[in-house]
Amino acid sequence: MMSIEQYQLMQYINQVSFAIHDTVLYLDTHPKDECALDYYHKLIPLKKQAVSVYVNTFGPMNADQVNSKTSWTWGENPWPWELEGC
Amino acid sequence: MWSYDRRLQYPVKITKADPTMAKKVISQFGGPDGELGASMRYLSQRYATKNKKVIGLLTDIGTEELGHMEMVSAIVHQLTSNLSMDDIEGTDFAAYYVDHTVGVYPESAGGVPFNALTFQSKGDIITDLHEDMAAEQKARTTYDNLLRLIKDPEIYDPIRFLRQREIVHYQRFGEAKSSYVNKIAEDTCYEESSAYTLFHILWKIFLYKSRYY
Numbered sequence: 001m002m003s004i005e006q007y008q009l010m011q012y013i014n015q016v017s018f019a020i021h022d023t024v025l026y027l028d029t030h031p032k033d034e035c036a037l038d039y040y041h042k043l044i045p046l047k048k049q050a051v052s053v054y055v056n057t058f059g060p061m062n063a064d065q066v067n068s069k070t071s072w073t074w075g076e077n078p079w080p081w082e083l084e085g086c
Numbered sequence: 087m088w089s090y091d092r093r094l095q096y097p098v099k100i101t102k103a104d105p106t107m108a109k110k111v112i113s114q115f116g117g118p119d120g121e122l123g124a125s126m127r128y129l130s131q132r133y134a135t136k137n138k139k140v141i142g143l144l145t146d147i148g149t150e151e152l153g154h155m156e157m158v159s160a161i162v163h164q165l166t167s168n169l170s171m172d173d174i175e176g177t178d179f180a181a182y183y184v185d186h187t188v189g190v191y192p193e194s195a196g197g198v199p200f201n202a203l204t205f206q207s208k209g210d211i212i213t214d215l216h217e218d219m220a221a222e223q224k225a226r227t228t229y230d231n232l233l234r235l236i237k238d239p240e241i242y243d244p245i246r247f248l249r250q251r252e253i254v255h256y257q258r259f260g261e262a263k264s265s266y267v268n269k270i271a272e273d274t275c276y277e278e279s280s281a282y283t284l285f286h287i288l289w290k291i292f293l294y295k296s297r298y299y
Contacts, residue, residue, distance in 0.1 A: 010093060010097075011097070013093065014093060014094075014095070014096065014097065017091075017093075017095075018095065018096070021095075021146075021150065022254065024146055025143065025146055025147065025150075025254065025255075025258050026258070028139060028142045028143040028146060028258065028262075029139065029143060029258050029261035029262055029265065030261075031139065060092065061091055061092045061093060062089060062090065062091055062092065063089075063090065064089075077092075079092070080092055080093050080094045080156075080160070081094070081098065081156065081159065081160035081163050081164070083099065083100075083101065083164060083167065
């Protein structure tokens with residue numbers, strides 16, 4: 001079972017990622033909207049920082065983020081569709 | 087290329103199993119207006135245009151649909167977790183159980199396996215964008231139907247999120263189609279659609295003949 005801290009950080013990553021994704025779709029059809037582009041650039045570092053904290057504390061979110069040099073941790077934590085997962 | 091993020095686009099946490107509801111929700115995985123067909127539709131249609139903006143949109147929405155497929159699968163998986171035979175016997179889920187146990191298989195609520203004939207990739211981007219807008223509306227209607235049948239807030243919440251995304255995608259496809267149709271006046275657009283090819287050739291001949299060197 002994941003901790004409150006892990007759940008909250010995952011929630012934050014989900015929220016920032018969703019904001020980025022929805023802005024990406026908007027920019028796809030409004031590529032000259034400077035306000036949306038500013039918002040996009042404001043969000044990117046927020047996601048990067050949160051993901052880096054998550055990966056260092058709770059394990060990889062992507063298969064190229066495995067930090068351990070002694071064991072393969074990609075398959076260790078619950079998967080997102082499992083009730084105990086994110 | 088695609089890369090996998092170990093998270094759902096929106097959380098799915100269903101603590102109470104309900105195999106009868108799983109049998110209904112599965113339609114948005116492999117049914118006629120489900121997320122599998124949606125993703126395959128947009129990712130297949132991308133090659134029919136040179137319009138880089140539209141290719142970008144089809145790529146990004148097609149990718150998001152893969153994430154929705156995962157969310158719908160997660161809902162079905164959690165609704166069919168830890169079932170006893172008593173939970174299954176006598177329900178609509180029993181027939182599914184015979185064929186797939188509690189594996190997640192792409193089929194409609196009526197039990198028809200996923201069929202690529204539920205979508206087109208017509209090679210004409212204007213035709214395709216019209217289909218895409220209709221597809222988003224059909225999926226939205228299906229989510230509305232599901233929301234009328236769902237009582238459990240834990241199921242209702244992620245389904246409501248998915249329904250909302252259909253509306254955003256519809257809007258974006260509409261904008262893409264408008265920008266495209268407005269471009270018909272421009273020379274480059276005639277090349278996009280085979281329907282315009284003959285006209286395009288005649289127009290080029292006319293332009294060539296009317297030159298005074």
